[in-house]
Amino acid sequence: MDVDETNTVPELSVSVDGVHWHPAGADIETSPDMLLAAGEVPLAEAKRLAVERFLTLRQGDGTLPHIYNCAV
Numbered sequence: 001m002d003v004d005e006t007n008t009v010p011e012l013s014v015s016v017d018g019v020h021w022h023p024a025g026a027d028i029e030t031s032p033d034m035l036l037a038a039g040e041v042p043l044a045e046a047k048r049l050a051v052e053r054f055l056t057l058r059q060g061d062g063t064l065p066h067i068y069n070c071a072v
Contacts, residue, residue: 003024003025004033007062010053018036019037036053
């Protein structure tokens, strides 16, 4: 299964690269599309970015993604 922001609910993750949509995408080299913001980002701003992207994605067709149970 391909894991991306369209089929996962946000699970804010922080790495040395920045803040990411989900731990499964917290690798900038393999999942650059899941990066919410690079560098040091205040957690309040990271949360705002995740909510904003989630709502924008949901406006596309109104559906909610299935919960992806990862082992990360």
